[in-house]
Amino acid sequence: MTRSMRMVVLVIGVAFVGTALVWAALYMPGFGGDWHPYRDHAAAAALAHATANVVSSVNFDQRALDTFGEESILLGAVVGVAVLLRPVEGERRRKPKNTGHVLDSTRLLVVLAAPVALILGIDVVAHGAITPGGGFQGGVILATGLHLLYVGGRYSAFDRLRPLGLFSQAESIGVIAFAAIAASGLAAGGAWLANFVQHGTLAQLASSGTVPLLSGAVGLAVTGSMVVLVAHFLEQRLLVWPPRSEESASAKGDEGEERI
Amino acid sequence: MSLLIMIALALVLVGAAITVFTTDPAKQAVVLSIYGFLLAVLFMVMQAPDVALSQIAIGAAVLPLIVVLTVRKVETVRAAKRKQKQ
Amino acid sequence: MTVYPYVVAAVILLLGVIGIARSRNLVHAVVCLAVAQSATYVLLISIGYQHGGVAPIFSSSSTAPKHMVDPVMQALTLTDIVVSATVTSLLLALTIQIAKQHDTVDPDELRSLRG
Numbered sequence A: 001m002t003r004s005m006r007m008v009v010l011v012i013g014v015a016f017v018g019t020a021l022v023w024a025a026l027y028m029p030g031f032g033g034d035w036h037p038y039r040d041h042a043a044a045a046a047l048a049h050a051t052a053n054v055v056s057s058v059n060f061d062q063r064a065l066d067t068f069g070e071e072s073i074l075l076g077a078v079v080g081v082a083v084l085l086r087p088v089e090g091e092r093r094r095k096p097k098n099t100g101h102v103l104d105s106t107r108l109l110v111v112l113a114a115p116v117a118l119i120l121g122i123d124v125v126a127h128g129a130i131t132p133g134g135g136f137q138g139g140v141i142l143a144t145g146l147h148l149l150y151v152g153g154r155y156s157a158f159d160r161l162r163p164l165g166l167f168s169q170a171e172s173i174g175v176i177a178f179a180a181i182a183a184s185g186l187a188a189g190g191a192w193l194a195n196f197v198q199h200g201t202l203a204q205l206a207s208s209g210t211v212p213l214l215s216g217a218v219g220l221a222v223t224g225s226m227v228v229l230v231a232h233f234l235e236q237r238l239l240v241w242p243p244r245s246e247e248s249a250s251a252k253g254d255e256g257e258e259r260i
Numbered sequence B: 001m002s003l004l005i006m007i008a009l010a011l012v013l014v015g016a017a018i019t020v021f022t023t024d025p026a027k028q029a030v031v032l033s034i035y036g037f038l039l040a041v042l043f044m045v046m047q048a049p050d051v052a053l054s055q056i057a058i059g060a061a062v063l064p065l066i067v068v069l070t071v072r073k074v075e076t077v078r079a080a081k082r083k084q085k086q
Numbered sequence C: 001m002t003v004y005p006y007v008v009a010a011v012i013l014l015l016g017v018i019g020i021a022r023s024r025n026l027v028h029a030v031v032c033l034a035v036a037q038s039a040t041y042v043l044l045i046s047i048g049y050q051h052g053g054v055a056p057i058f059s060s061s062s063t064a065p066k067h068m069v070d071p072v073m074q075a076l077t078l079t080d081i082v083v084s085a086t087v088t089s090l091l092l093a094l095t096i097q098i099a100k101q102h103d104t105v106d107p108d109e110l111r112s113l114r115g
Helices: A003-027 A037-048 A054-062 A064-084 A104-126 A135-151 A155-161 A164-189 A211-238 A246-252 B002-021 B025-045 B049-085 C004-021 C026-048 C071-102
Strands: none
Touching: A003 C004, A037 A054, A037 C071, A054 A064, A054 A211, A054 C071, A064 A164, A064 A211, A064 C071, A104 A135, A104 A211, A135 A155, A135 A211, A135 B049, A164 A211, A211 B049, A211 C071, B002 B025, B002 C004, B002 C026, B025 B049, B025 C026, B049 C026, B049 C071, C004 C026, C026 C071
């Protein structure tokens, strides 16, 4: 449809949907009310399994099946991005040119911040059952902490520090570990993803049964997924159309390490 | 406390409007990062620390990174194709 | 105050949709989609909130569950954020492929699907 027709449809659509949403909001329970039936049941169930972080309990214990589906969504998305970003006909991979300049202050900041970020990520994954956090948050912190090294150095050096095969395997091992714990729940507890390990006491590191284990598996899977996902986008800079002449070679070659 | 929530919601609304009406995608990536941070502040004020952690990590770090990488790649491809046509 | 957060969520959703419809660049459209998805986070967290509530974490001296905000809504929002990130990355990869095949990322110029 033409642009003007699209604008007409947009105005009609926005008016209709906006009215419907505001009208629906008038019938909803008011903001900040105290009628939350799911909260009463979920918090009581989390306390029964000695889990201090109720959100982690909901994610890894009460609705762990949904988290399993979420991990497969992440896996499928990484596969989809890998397929979509494959080299097209005519594209060649060039070697990264190591020109470009990183400020010394940037390098210092990265040297100080990257280990802190990595340790913080492992801490967030490990304490998923006790403090805010969990597998997913810690996994993404680990992945972005690793990419701090890309900000502070050359792409070729970063490429060596980030063996893609290892992270790809970490992703698969994470998902398989999740499925293995789920199957052991079936074997030992009578239901898929049953919480069969001893529950322990509230707010200790080894409490709440399978929640820390599942959190670790999800952390591993998410770290691998995120690193591989961003790596596919980073690799695109190295895929170029073969040059027709000398000037086109220099014109399109942006330096391999230009700071973003 | 509810005044804080109202201010945070207003900031998020303004952030969303600015993100949508910034047309240059490279600039939009930076604005998206700030919007992600404003959303994380809103989640913290609404007593949701898990969600705030997740939102900061994804919405303020990973998403703007891949947006910027996409913009660079699209510019490179279009420049190369223009050179090939000549 | 009782409907203000829900109306904010609705406005953010509509802003995102307006951005997608008015867009002249596919990457801009994808970012506007991410903004529209963030409206659902605001809506879910607002539904779960309780005035005077605390974060859903038990400390060693157990808190009474009656004073927590809703943890189920926060779990739903976490899944929502993951799905949003994956959808956005897939759409951006599609945009790169479109640029390689058709040499334009303007939605108005991409009318016909060539083989």
